[in-house]
Amino acid sequence: MSATTIDHSPSHAAGEHGHHDNYLVAKKGISSWIWTVDHKRLGIMYLAAVILFFIVGGLAAIAVRTELMNPTKDIMDADAYNRMFTLHGAVMVFLVIIPSIPASLGNFVLPLMLGAKDVAFPKLNLASFWVYVLGAAFFIATLVTGGVDTGWTFYTPYSIKTSSSATIALLGAFILGFSSIFTGINFLVTIHKMRAPGLTWDRLPLFVWALYATALMQVLATPVLAITLGLLVLERTIHIGIFDPVYGGDPVLFQHFFWFYSHPAVYIMIVPGFGMISELITVHSRKGIFGYKPIAISSVAIAFIGFLVWGHHLFVSSQSALAGSIFSFLTFAVAVPTAIKVFSWIATLYKGSIQYTTPMVYALSFLFLFSIGGLTGLFLGSLSVDVHLTDTYFVIAHFHYVMMGGTIIAFIGGVHHWWHKFTGKNYNEKIGVIAAIIIFVGFNVTFFTQFIFGSQGMPRRYWSYLEQYHTGHMISTYGSYLLAVGLFLALFNLLASLRNKGVAPERWRGVSLEWETATPPIEHNFESIPVVTAGPYDFPEVRAARTGNGH
Amino acid sequence: MANQAHENHHEPHVLPLPVYYGIFGALLGLTILTYAVSFVGLPESLALGVAMLVASTKAALVAGVFMHLIWDEKLNILVLAVSVLAMLLFFGVTLMDEMSRGLILPEEGTLFKQNEDAALKEAANPPPAEPGAAQAGGKGAKLKAAAGSGEGSAAAPAAAAAPAAGSGEGSAAAPAAGSGSGSR
Amino acid sequence: MSSATNAHDDAHGQAHHKFHQHHFLTMAQQASSAKFGMWLFLGQEVLFFSGLFMAYFVFRALYPETWLHSAEYLSKTMGGINTVVLLYSSLTMALAVRSAQLSDKKGLIINLIQTIVCAFIFMVVKYFEYSAKFDHGFLPGALYHGHEFIPGRPELFFTVYFTMTGLHGIHVVAGIGVLFWILKRAIRGDFDSTYYIPVENVGLYWHLVDLVWIFLFPLLYLVR
Ligand code: HEM
Ligand SMILES: [Cu+2]
Numbered sequence A: 001m002s003a004t005t006i007d008h009s010p011s012h013a014a015g016e017h018g019h020h021d022n023y024l025v026a027k028k029g030i031s032s033w034i035w036t037v038d039h040k041r042l043g044i045m046y047l048a049a050v051i052l053f054f055i056v057g058g059l060a061a062i063a064v065r066t067e068l069m070n071p072t073k074d075i076m077d078a079d080a081y082n083r084m085f086t087l088h089g090a091v092m093v094f095l096v097i098i099p100s101i102p103a104s105l106g107n108f109v110l111p112l113m114l115g116a117k118d119v120a121f122p123k124l125n126l127a128s129f130w131v132y133v134l135g136a137a138f139f140i141a142t143l144v145t146g147g148v149d150t151g152w153t154f155y156t157p158y159s160i161k162t163s164s165s166a167t168i169a170l171l172g173a174f175i176l177g178f179s180s181i182f183t184g185i186n187f188l189v190t191i192h193k194m195r196a197p198g199l200t201w202d203r204l205p206l207f208v209w210a211l212y213a214t215a216l217m218q219v220l221a222t223p224v225l226a227i228t229l230g231l232l233v234l235e236r237t238i239h240i241g242i243f244d245p246v247y248g249g250d251p252v253l254f255q256h257f258f259w260f261y262s263h264p265a266v267y268i269m270i271v272p273g274f275g276m277i278s279e280l281i282t283v284h285s286r287k288g289i290f291g292y293k294p295i296a297i298s299s300v301a302i303a304f305i306g307f308l309v310w311g312h313h314l315f316v317s318s319q320s321a322l323a324g325s326i327f328s329f330l331t332f333a334v335a336v337p338t339a340i341k342v343f344s345w346i347a348t349l350y351k352g353s354i355q356y357t358t359p360m361v362y363a364l365s366f367l368f369l370f371s372i373g374g375l376t377g378l379f380l381g382s383l384s385v386d387v388h389l390t391d392t393y394f395v396i397a398h399f400h401y402v403m404m405g406g407t408i409i410a411f412i413g414g415v416h417h418w419w420h421k422f423t424g425k426n427y428n429e430k431i432g433v434i435a436a437i438i439i440f441v442g443f444n445v446t447f448f449t450q451f452i453f454g455s456q457g458m459p460r461r462y463w464s465y466l467e468q469y470h471t472g473h474m475i476s477t478y479g480s481y482l483l484a485v486g487l488f489l490a491l492f493n494l495l496a497s498l499r500n501k502g503v504a505p506e507r508w509r510g511v512s513l514e515w516e517t518a519t520p521p522i523e524h525n526f527e528s529i530p531v532v533t534a535g536p537y538d539f540p541e542v543r544a545a546r547t548g549n550g551h
Numbered sequence B: 001m002a003n004q005a006h007e008n009h010h011e012p013h014v015l016p017l018p019v020y021y022g023i024f025g026a027l028l029g030l031t032i033l034t035y036a037v038s039f040v041g042l043p044e045s046l047a048l049g050v051a052m053l054v055a056s057t058k059a060a061l062v063a064g065v066f067m068h069l070i071w072d073e074k075l076n077i078l079v080l081a082v083s084v085l086a087m088l089l090f091f092g093v094t095l096m097d098e099m100s101r102g103l104i105l106p107e108e109g110t111l112f113k114q115n116e117d118a119a120l121k122e123a124a125n126p127p128p129a130e131p132g133a134a135q136a137g138g139k140g141a142k143l144k145a146a147a148g149s150g151e152g153s154a155a156a157p158a159a160a161a162a163p164a165a166g167s168g169e170g171s172a173a174a175p176a177a178g179s180g181s182g183s184r
Numbered sequence C: 001m002s003s004a005t006n007a008h009d010d011a012h013g014q015a016h017h018k019f020h021q022h023h024f025l026t027m028a029q030q031a032s033s034a035k036f037g038m039w040l041f042l043g044q045e046v047l048f049f050s051g052l053f054m055a056y057f058v059f060r061a062l063y064p065e066t067w068l069h070s071a072e073y074l075s076k077t078m079g080g081i082n083t084v085v086l087l088y089s090s091l092t093m094a095l096a097v098r099s100a101q102l103s104d105k106k107g108l109i110i111n112l113i114q115t116i117v118c119a120f121i122f123m124v125v126k127y128f129e130y131s132a133k134f135d136h137g138f139l140p141g142a143l144y145h146g147h148e149f150i151p152g153r154p155e156l157f158f159t160v161y162f163t164m165t166g167l168h169g170i171h172v173v174a175g176i177g178v179l180f181w182i183l184k185r186a187i188r189g190d191f192d193s194t195y196y197i198p199v200e201n202v203g204l205y206w207h208l209v210d211l212v213w214i215f216l217f218p219l220l221y222l223v224r
Helices: A013-017 A030-034 A039-067 A078-114 A122-144 A166-193 A206-238 A251-285 A292-305 A323-348 A357-379 A384-388 A393-423 A427-454 A468-498 A541-548 B017-040 B044-066 B073-099 B111-124 B134-151 B156-161 B163-184 C003-010 C028-060 C064-071 C076-101 C105-136 C154-188 C197-221
Strands: A004-006 A530-532
Touching: A004 A468, A039 A078, A039 A393, A039 A468, A078 A166, A078 A206, A078 A251, A078 A357, A078 A393, A122 A166, A166 A206, A166 C028, A206 A251, A206 A292, A206 B073, A206 C028, A251 A292, A251 A357, A251 A393, A251 B073, A251 C028, A292 A323, A292 A427, A323 A357, A323 A384, A323 B073, A357 A384, A357 A393, A357 A427, A357 C003, A393 A427, A393 A468, A427 A468, A427 C028, B017 B044, B017 C076, B044 B134, B044 C076, B073 C028, C003 C105, C028 C064, C028 C197, C076 C105, C076 C197, C105 C154, C154 C197
Parallel strands: none
Antiparallel strands: A004 A530
16 A cells, blocks of 8 residues: 555666665765765755754854843843854854755655655755855854854944954855755756656655745845845955945845845745645644645745745835835735645644654644744734834744744754654654653743733843843743753754664654655665655555545 | 656757857847947937847847757746746836835824935935035935935844944935035 | 656666766756756856846936946947957857767867857956056945046946956856866767767856846946
């Protein structure tokens, strides 16, 4: 009753060489990792890097929260505080969230899901990883050169004037952009050209659809970021004047440039999370997805509409009233495909045999947290409301609910989901679930409070605050400690499983192609080219139900 | 793989030589045309329109024939079309904002609007500027003034650390936009 | 499945094409993937340049007088010559691909060399143009110190001029690099009618460089 049949006809090449080692041991030595073009190894390397930077960014966050415990100075002065939140934001956005799901999980799983031996351009994939490392090195360099105090958005004209090492950070982000573009190109070509026989577009796992939409945005939006940051570097070094009012330039133009990329970028961040959730919910409730086509198409629709709404970040930046009104209106449009997804997931869960596995607990957290994040986005999208809420902690809470509560939760869920595929080990389920619950609680304590004192007027990016916000900040800080505990518990639980011997039995029984290959997969993924004959969520249970219903 | 079954790269699609020379000739002709038109002295917007029309035609010839797009997979045509559309979207919407700043001026606005109005008023009565500059800077000055006013309310650290750069210089830069050259 | 039958390169123990990469089933799949990848790269190039075009349009709209007057100080003739040079190089590049398609090694080499020579001519002309601007103090932003009267914000015009032509110039230089690489491989005899996708892709890149110039020329040089 498998969704796929493996074609063992002798005309397929891979079978010729007999027994194959798994990708982890097929080649030995450090340099076999450094120069690897195997998408699976690159995925693992990205995974390690993303987790590493998540820890770096997370420590910065803990520092920021600790400073905000009291309205007076706790551990750093105002200047250091500015640098700390910039470090946190820039690392989390550029080094963690953007590569998290696509470049790590996606890299590993995409060719497997397609029944391909590798991505279309393995060397480009390798280049993309090392370009990422180079960009990251620039970011880390700012740590020793004194830090950056502009915030991750690098708004002009302040970013032109600040004496902090913004130039290095800008170059870093510029370089990281190319890593992202390379991955995007690679994925688009892979999805278009490398699908196994029988794997038609309507049989693609929804994760692949999500990666597709993401890659599209990466290729179309990221170059604009690159040129923007390039111009800003020139602005800082030789004062070319495009964004500098002193020379007749327009600082608000920078915001257009920046958000033309960065609003699509928030979808670059979340859409892979959507794809991940579709996988988690189906596999762990043993049900076919409700509304395959709407979910698949809405990913692409989001990619499209995502390009039309960037101006909602400029509501109070002296953008024209006409532009503001149009952007406000369009912002609501983006909620439609998003809502389609959420409702479809809930409909999928309905009457499914929900298994409260660790990945499922993350998926359920996602549904709860992302819904709050998305709905508060609508508050912010209404122009007149946003005038009050903008630059307050309400915005901070909004985007943490979508980025952390959405993408990061989906990412962690995905790591648990595919951990066995990656490593052949099973982590401890009980601890996994406990960690997921601690994360959920810690997250809400940290950020829900921020909605409250944000709507009461606490501005963002401030080192100190009025006494009336003290309790809120304190609760939020304690929440962040709890969150950190949960995250470390989850990480230790995963790492601890690596000490187990041998290959553990597989627990989830998924049916898309990545489950068909060996665990851990062999170096070339499949012994022979698979031929796909059914959809990605045709679980035995689903088929049984279908025949039972007389279909 | 079903999606590339139709292709057969063993038989490359070769165009006859005269096609290449013909296209090159057309490109040269169009270049001379646009060069010549630039001396006619058309009104500015018309001149820009003509120049862009000619350039687009040239681009279409290069993309269609030299880049083989006419005979290529539809997918590649789609890539070019989508990226050009994304670019036009970027241009269109940003210009829409840049050109409509200060366009809607209600009698009684919100606080935000009032700030904008105040900035416009300031721009209308600039501090003593060089004569002759006003004419050149007129349109630019008005738009820049609107641009400057919002800066004051922008992101916290930027606003805190660079008030001079934001609302101060932004709106001050507006009249200067016209007068700068006069004093040079 | 069509792919299974197409996979005759792999099948039946026949020899692989020398440049067939293992993870592709067929040479056709490999070529079509490479080309699609190249087009995506070009798509991203379009958006990369779009930021500069955006700046051009915004500031032209804000300072129309500046644009009219500043453009007078660019040499239409030099720009025109460079346009013709690039168009010719586009022709030779297209012919180079055609030669490769016909397994005409000599034609391929000759056309590639012509393309490279054109690229160099372009850069030399550019050098003379740039040095003339430098002499007059027509430099971007804060560096501007021109003495001629230009209303409005001439420093912004020259910012736009230098960033646009500069980025384009960088692409020309990179193009020279990849053209040499292709030339080397052509001389080695890598390309024939069964395998010429690298020539084609470099060609696509080179045509894009030309396309950008096709727009830069009228926008910068022919404002009036
Ligand atoms: C239903 C969908 C969404 C809507 C309607 C929406 C709307 C908005 C609006 C209007 C703002 C501007 C608030 C302000 O600065 O005053 C904003 C900020 C933000 N949003 Fe969303 N959003 C949505 C989803 C997302 C997602 C999915 C992400 C990321 C994964 C995200 C990340 C952000 C970030 C990072 C900011 C703040 C940027 C900054 O100024 O630093 N949003 N959102
Ligand atoms: Cu947004």
